[in-house]
Amino acid sequence: MVYNGDEVSALVVDFGSATTRAGYAGEDTPRVVCPSFYGYTTEEASASTSSAANGDGDGHATNGDDVSMEPAPEGAEGAGSKQKGAGRRFYVGDDGVGVWRPGMEVDNFMLDGVVNDPEPAAALLHHILRDRLCVDPTEHPLMLTEPAWNTPKARQALAEMVFEGEGMPALYFGSSGVLSAFAAGKPTALVLDVGYANSSAVPVVDGYALRAGTMRQPLGSSLLVSQLHHHFTNPSRDRAFPLSLLPRQLIAKRVPTSEIGGRPKPIVRDDRAPHTTASWKLWAENNVVEGWKEACTEVVSYKGFDFQTANDLPRVLYELPDGYTQNYSEERYRFSEMLFDPKNYFDQSFEPPATLRVTPNSDHSHSLKDLVSLSQLVHDSIMSCDVDVRAALLQNIVVVGNTSLTRGLIERLDVELAAVMPSQKIKIHSPTIPFERKYASWVGGSVLASLGTFHQLWVTKDEYEEHGMSIVNQSE
């Protein structure tokens, strides 16, 4: 079905905490999904390890095409991303963090769901537009998604990036929550987004996100992965040794171990190991854990998870990159239990990722120390809305976000909500197609930006140049 695009050929970019999604408006799925993590080297670091860099091209070129992003590719065009310079050279996109480089540090330009460091974000946007979508940005309007709690500072940085950095002709900020609600066919809905850095509940009424009822907390797969990382890198009940969590990039050869639960003996790449930064190592290890989590984790469908009965739970065989193989059972359920019972299952005895500690305790957010269950988050969000809309919100709970794809999560949420709000009519709607749930706001933005009638709502470059940010902030 073609929606009379009127040759707008708009683009949609959705900056997320774990991945950034981008593509053409009107298409079903984003063309580009790449990490919001980026690699960088500073000038001194890359100079001192340049010999090691040369030694890197020794036949491990499978992923080593070293497609790098200069801060200012093709001279003046990308000047927007060089300004503050500071000698950082960025490596963004799929060939950014995923490719091992000597002395390369890893960071993420998102913080608390908001674009926090515009310089690498601009480098990624440039890479996506020029190298991945291969378009001339000056010919395409851009829709950017933003969370309900986006900051004026981040908005301004994004507008500058789009108009001044890339010279794009028009921009529109689409509210993630509203786009997700619309994509589910609902002008009124409570959108629960369980993502990487945060889980958030955003009430949407007649197409507008209500700031008053918006609640968020740093309970998502990032916290889950950090807890699992700690679990794997320490001995456990049925494992006498810590796991290496070595990523494939640091393994030269694996010695097959036929024995389940046996200690693996990978041969480490000694040429790389000494030049690996702590931040890259942690990112790569977390990536290994993430792989385990995606494959193994489930949520039990009933309240009151019990370790004693846990051995009856179905097992899954999983092999880590270093060769460690195990039939996992209760670990598949124990950590994800945190989503519904953070008081008992979030272990605060070791340091959680620093990036999750920035979320404050406020009327609209819970800090890491005061996490609540997803059901409570939904409850609190709905209860802070006007009495008149509560019933409609309860019957239209839309669940999106990658972490919401954890098997059993929707069923469990149903059980938990019924317990928190008995005698209420509650209805959860969750897109059945996985990518519509994972990329809900991108998909919504894609349809909206492709509509011929949406023209009138774009903020053009001329308007921006004449009025500045005030015109961007007016458009809704």
Add this chain to the structure above:
Amino acid sequence: MSSGVQPSQECLEKFQELKTGKKLSYVIYGLSDDKRSIVVLKTSEDKDFDKFVAELPEKECRWAVYDFEFELPGGEGVRNKLTFVMWSPDDANVRNKMVFASSKDALRRRLEGIAIEIQATEYSEITKEAVMDKALRR
């Protein structure tokens, strides 16, 4: 946030007719073929609620206004309440849902005198009892 899709003049005229004429029983709205405006797909004088519900397709979104007639409890007489329905079945595709959801407000706020509003995704949410329930609440 809205799509920019606007209702045609006919949408408002048929609504007025329903509201004042006491002849029409319901109006069903949809999108024009070029997806640029909201148009009237059907009007009917049939008061049968089930027939009205049957007009809502399984796999496509619709908007509708139904003149809901009901008896007050205790024999206090018959009342009418205009009911606005946002029909968005789970089986509709995402584009269809997106356009209807983002255009609803443009239609809804032009219709004055709506007393009941229903946002339904399946037939079980749009029964006589459900509407009755809302009608008696206020």
